Amino acid sequence: NSKVIQTPRYLVKGQGQKAKMRCIPEKGHPVVFWYQQNKNNEFKFLINFQNQEVLQQIDMTEKRFSAECPSNSPCSLEIQSSEAGDSALYLCASTLGDRNAEQFFGPGTRLTVL
């Protein structure tokens, strides 16, 4: 069973507001991924980190999101100005980092933008 912790489980924001969610990866997992799952069950990769460094991120994340994985603190993903289209389940996954290593997911943060 996955030991990835995500908080909060639910988040409700108005348009234009900031929305911040956190993730504690499994112990010993240096690589963390963030995905967005929409109501149609479509997954979108947002960003990933190895230790504190960004490995890759998509254009949307670079422009509208702020993300970090500081040492000895939870990773975080923050939408700077929420839009209705950001309403989704935000999933954090962690892995040992080898290409064949499994990614283990947390329960997600359900964001609703009113």
Next chain:
Amino acid sequence: GDSVTQKQGQVTLSEDDFLFINCTYSTTTYPTLLWYVQYLGQGPQLLLKVTTANNKGISRGFEATYDKGTTSFHLQKASVQESDSAVYFCALVASSGSWQLIFGSGTQLTVMP
């Protein structure tokens, strides 16, 4: 680029029926293929992983195999239970970039008692 196609959007079975879900994939490298199950209100849980080193995986009564010739991989279970009702996703590890997962569109499995 990499892609995964999962055509069965919904499957309804009765308890003890046989389950078969198929995905096809496209990639430029040796594939690492996974099956995840997502129960209502939860994140995806890893069910099985299949690579070229082990072209079959077995876990919790589920079996996954892949066919390089047809670039397909499937999930099967001999006898489903009501508790297996969930959404099942196939996924492929991206060949470029930093190993993000590329998911299929999911199969909603409903098992009737």
